[in-house]
Amino acid sequence: DTGVSQDPRHKITKRGQNVTFRCDPISEHNRLYWYRQTLGQGPEFLTYFQNEAQLEKSRLLSDRFSAERPKGSFSTLEIQRTEQGDSAMYLCASRATGAGQTNEKLFFGSGTQLSVL
Amino acid sequence: AQKITQTQPGMFVQEKEAVTLDCTYDTSDQSYGLFWYKQPSSGEMIFLIYQGSYDEQNATEGRYSLNFQKARKSANLVISASQLGDSAMYFCAMSQTFKAAGNKLTFGGGTRVLVKP
Numbered sequence: 001d002t003g004v005s006q007d008p009r010h011k012i013t014k015r016g017q018n019v020t021f022r023c024d025p026i027s028e029h030n031r032l033y034w035y036r037q038t039l040g041q042g043p044e045f046l047t048y049f050q051n052e053a054q055l056e057k058s059r060l061l062s063d064r065f066s067a068e069r070p071k072g073s074f075s076t077l078e079i080q081r082t083e084q085g086d087s088a089m090y091l092c093a094s095r096a097t098g099a100g101q102t103n104e105k106l107f108f109g110s111g112t113q114l115s116v117l
Numbered sequence: 118a119q120k121i122t123q124t125q126p127g128m129f130v131q132e133k134e135a136v137t138l139d140c141t142y143d144t145s146d147q148s149y150g151l152f153w154y155k156q157p158s159s160g161e162m163i164f165l166i167y168q169g170s171y172d173e174q175n176a177t178e179g180r181y182s183l184n185f186q187k188a189r190k191s192a193n194l195v196i197s198a199s200q201l202g203d204s205a206m207y208f209c210a211m212s213q214t215f216k217a218a219g220n221k222l223t224f225g226g227g228t229r230v231l232v233k234p
Contacts, residue, residue, distance in 0.1 A: 033221060041226060043162070043208070043224050045222065056221070104212055105152070105164045111160045113159070
């Protein structure tokens with residue numbers, strides 16, 4: 001169990017540029033979640049995948065945001081035409097579902113801190 | 118819709134003393150889960166403790182215990198024998214446990230704890 005890893009840890013970009021973040025969940029976890037956390041606030045749900053299927057998207061996820069999980073393993077979150085309001089920590093989490101799961105604990109990565117100048 | 122309220126933005130606690138972090142929630146669901154996560158300055162969300170809405174006994178995990186009062190819709194976290202390493206942000210969260218909800222978490226605004234030596 002190597003944990004959830006996210007890359008990069010930090011990203012600084014200019015307004016209007018596109019950025020892409022990557023998340024590698026724990027290998028046997030079939031559910032993957034993306035959250036956004038602004039300074040001084042709790043994380044807010046963005047979207048989640050069950051294997052490769054994207055099952056829900058928050059209204060926070062504007063048309064400029066797109067997430068994929070093509071093979072049901074790693075996931076990418078892309079933000080097009082970044083705006084200053086996109087500056088936040090983007091957190092990825094994963095969990096396994098099915099028989100034998102005693103609770104719903106999510107395992108989080110360390111996040112990608114995005115700064116849009 | 119679910120809502121989590123943490124009314125204590127920050128608090129100091131003396132090393133080796135116990136501290137209680139308040140959390141109240143609002144939901145119309147009968148089945149739900151309650152969580153506490155710790156977020157140190159490194160950014161990673163660390164799972165501390167879980168309580169299911171139908172669990173009759175309060176959850177405990179080492180120095181952490183969850184004081185679950187269902188009628189009052191509160192799920193306070195008690196940290197016993199505080200250590201310097203407990204200094205961090207603490208988030209209360211809840212999930213809907215029916216399958217279609219995807220088990221996504223709704224977080225409160227957090228409480229910053231600073232342990233004094």
